């Protein structure tokens with residue numbers, strides 16, 4: 500007799516199952532396309548109707564995903580088969596060569612589309628609320644939406660970064676509350692539930708969804724097996740752990756590791772400044788050790804949607820268990836103070852020219868949180884700008900990836916970068932090392948420069964007008 504489990508595996512193996520991806524942002528859209536690339540019909544579900552409309556018109560809102568890629572995925576299955584469109588992306592994934600199926604993407608805001616999908620992968624946001632506690636509202640809304648349409652054999656996977664226990668404590672009870680054929684549905688028997696963290700690094704070209712190993716933890720062994728069967732179709736390597744809780748913790752270890760090491764090197768930068776030592780020189784030399792050391796670099800603070808936020812999810816969970824996550828707290832304190840430290844360094848630099856921050860013209864180069872992306876979420880540059888303005892500086896910014904931005908505190912437009920502007924401002928603060936900048940030219944024409952990213956290291960004869968973090 501074929502069981503619900505056998506049936507679920509069979510449909511995946513034959514790529515007959517329809518995959519829903521809930522939340523089509525930086526994480527969800529590339530993931531949806533990775534499944535399209537290997538022949539799945541993917542339904543993208545997003546509450547943002549403008550996003551849905553533009554995706555259905557073949558337009559991408561994610562910088563790493565081209566319009567062409569979305570438009571090709573939108574082309575309907577028959578047309579794609581007729582034109583024998585090749586399956587790009589993963590080259591080494593299980594069974595890819597046998598398949599003749601071609602995938603396609605359709606987007607919708609209607610959760611009832613879940614009635615006809617066999618799989619749903621949740622990639623909704625997990626931000627912090629005003630008191631820096633986890634804001635689980637999108638995960639809860641997604642789980643409730645899935646529960647309403649949960650059906651026999653459905654595979655549900657949470658990919659949003661969250662605290663250990665979320666899948667079992669928040670998602671599972673909402674699903675097991677549902678009845679099917681007169682009985683309450685049970686994970687592992689009637690449906691399958693797993694957690695698999697997303698590890699995408701926006702802007703990165705060498706590691707994509709398809710070739711980054713995928714960690715998976717199931718609520719039961721059957722849940723794990725079905726989830727693994729699915730990911731093996733689109734992703735070269737899967738790594739299984741014993742529970743969804745362990746998989747949730749893997750992601751938080753990875754991001755806490757980064758936050759803590761960045762906090763450490765930021766504090767080393769402050770110590771080196773006190774000691775009159777160049778921190779960049781120290782890190783470069785330390786990294787020649789072939790074992791036991793991994794370089795991290797100082798900067799103006801932490802940014803992006805993940806590293807400044809995710810460790811708080813872990814600390815919050817531990818707080819509920821009466822444990823104070825001290826490393827996380829200390830790293831956050833140091834990283835959070837970095838913009839203030841940068842501004843103190845601007846003041847010290849201006850002082851060398853007998854100028855005050857108050858009334859000085861300051862040009863900030865780069866508001867994106869990291870090089871070559873246009874994402875300003877949690878960007879420390881925004882704090883640097885706010886603090887400079889608070890001290891009376893006349894602040895402008897340039898960023899080739901961010902023509903304008905609006906936050907609660909700031910609304911600004913990128914100014915055109917010119918020789919005359921560089922000469923006119925009292926100082927330049929380099930906060931993001933975008934490759935589009937010609938650093939030699941910037942340095943040549945500026946009066947004073949605070950270089951928080953060590954870009955001047957690559958410029959021969961960088962002068963004593965450049966101050967390093």
Ligand SMILES: NC(=O)c1ccc[n+]([C@@H]2O[C@H](COP(=O)([O-])OP(=O)(O)OC[C@H]3O[C@@H](n4cnc5c(N)ncnc54)[C@H](O)[C@@H]3O)[C@@H](O)[C@H]2O)c1
Pocket residue numbers: 521522523524525526527544545546547550622623624625637638640641658659660661697698699700701804805
């Ligand atoms: N961006 C990254 O680099 C990255 C990397 C790894 C993990 N993550 C994690 O992945 C998750 C998603 O992050 P992101 O950067 O893709 O976020 P995002 O803001 O770019 O995209 C989230 C999408 O979800 C939609 N959405 C919100 N609530 C919804 C709901 N209830 N139902 C359906 N759609 C909904 C939003 O409209 C948006 O389009 C987060 O948990 C994040 O921490 C992000």
